[in-house]
Amino acid sequence: MKELVSQADWKDYLSPVWPHFSDIMADRGMGAALIDQNGDRYLDFTSGIGVTNTGHCHPRVVKAIQNQAEKLLHGQATIFYHKPMQDLVTELRQVVPSSLNSFFFSNSGSEAVESAIKLARHATGRTNLICFQGGYHGRTVGAMSVTTAKRIYRLHYQPLMPGVIVAPFPSSEEETERCLEALEQLLFTQTAPAETAAMIVEPVLGEGGYMVPSATFLQGLRSICDQHGILLILDEVQSGFGRTGTFFAFEHFRILPDILIMAKGMASGLPLSGIASSRERMEKWIQGSHGGTYGGNPLACAAAAETIRVIHDEHLVERSAKAGRQLVHLLQAVTRTHPSLVEVRGLGLMVGCEFRDGNGKPDGKKASEIRRRCLEKGLLLLTCGTHDHVIRWIPPLVVTEQELHHAVSLFAESVAETGDRLG
Numbered sequence: 001m002k003e004l005v006s007q008a009d010w011k012d013y014l015s016p017v018w019p020h021f022s023d024i025m026a027d028r029g030m031g032a033a034l035i036d037q038n039g040d041r042y043l044d045f046t047s048g049i050g051v052t053n054t055g056h057c058h059p060r061v062v063k064a065i066q067n068q069a070e071k072l073l074h075g076q077a078t079i080f081y082h083k084p085m086q087d088l089v090t091e092l093r094q095v096v097p098s099s100l101n102s103f104f105f106s107n108s109g110s111e112a113v114e115s116a117i118k119l120a121r122h123a124t125g126r127t128n129l130i131c132f133q134g135g136y137h138g139r140t141v142g143a144m145s146v147t148t149a150k151r152i153y154r155l156h157y158q159p160l161m162p163g164v165i166v167a168p169f170p171s172s173e174e175e176t177e178r179c180l181e182a183l184e185q186l187l188f189t190q191t192a193p194a195e196t197a198a199m200i201v202e203p204v205l206g207e208g209g210y211m212v213p214s215a216t217f218l219q220g221l222r223s224i225c226d227q228h229g230i231l232l233i234l235d236e237v238q239s240g241f242g243r244t245g246t247f248f249a250f251e252h253f254r255i256l257p258d259i260l261i262m263a264k265g266m267a268s269g270l271p272l273s274g275i276a277s278s279r280e281r282m283e284k285w286i287q288g289s290h291g292g293t294y295g296g297n298p299l300a301c302a303a304a305a306e307t308i309r310v311i312h313d314e315h316l317v318e319r320s321a322k323a324g325r326q327l328v329h330l331l332q333a334v335t336r337t338h339p340s341l342v343e344v345r346g347l348g349l350m351v352g353c354e355f356r357d358g359n360g361k362p363d364g365k366k367a368s369e370i371r372r373r374c375l376e377k378g379l380l381l382l383t384c385g386t387h388d389h390v391i392r393w394i395p396p397l398v399v400t401e402q403e404l405h406h407a408v409s410l411f412a413e414s415v416a417e418t419g420d421r422l423g
């Protein structure tokens with residue numbers, strides 16, 4: 001007999017491996033607004049972890065998906081070509097450096113990370129990878145193996161993929177030199193350049209706590225890679241598509257990757273990811289040795305091509321830079337009266353607020369409590385950082401000035417309610 005799932009208990013049928021930060025039953029979204037089934041309105045400053053950069057349901061993106069849905073839903077990339085992928089490649093060529101002139105598409109950020117690792121190994125004939133402390137690259141086994149943002153991502157899954165060496169990531173400008181020296185040392189002591197295929201790094205640390213390294217650090221990685229024929233893989237899954245006030249975050253640091261990883265903001269919510277590299281390098285990737293059923297799906301490609309056009313037409317990169325400056329300015333005012341909020345940092349609309357207790361220790365409890373209080377007031381925010389002690393601000397790039405002011409006032413109220421106030 002068919003088991004009936006009542007409205008009340010259907011959630012019990014979901015795997016508890018998914019934590020749930022809210023009980024919101026979402027109905028619809030537009031821009032930064034999310035509306036639940038009761039008609040209650042929330043300000044969504046999570047963007048679904050940095051995905052809906054053009055806002056929820058941007059009308060042009062929705063239209064592009066609707067138009068495509070009437071024509072072709074699935075188009076397996078090795079069986080035939082399709083126009084949405086042609087359009088996407090054309091649009092990407094406008095925003096990706098011309099040296100990265102070959103693209104491979106998949107569905108999630110993790111999958112694109114796997115692609116980058118596999119390409120790096122085939123293209124160099126080398127095995128090992130260097131990743132950076134605090135980095136997050138996803139939860140498939142290869143991606144997990146280069147992830148060190150929190151121990152829960154690795155707990156009881158080990159042993160993971162061998163051949164991974166973890167290098168330090170600078171938590172301040174002053175640490176740059178020490179970290180670069182440590183990296184050189186690793187190449188001398190743990191992984192010879194001749195067996196090191198690539199370094200993988202997020203230009204701005206995401207899950208690891210919204211940390212922005214100095215340009216000197218990333219330029220240092222670039223030069224060490226060049227010196228030894230090691231590939232530099234930049235994971236722009238979270239930082240790409242206008243998020244940091246440039247189209248890709250690497251533009252801030254005046255470096256170019258050998259392999260660029262993209263996802264999240266790429267298709268405004270449809271599952272799409274990809275890597276870009278040079279044609280010459282991609283030709284070393286043994287044909288047929290990598291692929292997938294859904295990668296480069298026509299609906300997702302149509303959404304992505306339109307997303308890039310919207311970002312361009314609505315000047316969302318510039319808006320991200322400007323709104324980001326306003327946001328940092330507003331949040332800095334909160335730091336002056338609340339000593340536990342020790343730092344506001346970020347680039348564009350990728351901004352982190354770090355909380356520490358009276359002993360200077362990361363205060364994850366406080367950050368989570370503030371997140372919970374903001375939720376009660378109708379503001380959705382996420383945390384990040386090794387101890388979940390950083391509140392991250394990733395509103396859609398279409399966020400209005402009024403929404404920014406409102407969100408920061410709700411946040412300030414919530415911080416004050418936790419009993420932390422000067423003067």
Ligand SMILES: Cc1ncc(COP(=O)(O)O)c(C=O)c1O
Nearest residue numbers: 108109110136137138206237238
């Ligand atoms: C920098 C970075 N890389 C990779 C991933 C993994 O992407 P996905 O969750 O789509 O697999 C994420 C997800 O948060 C990310 O932030």
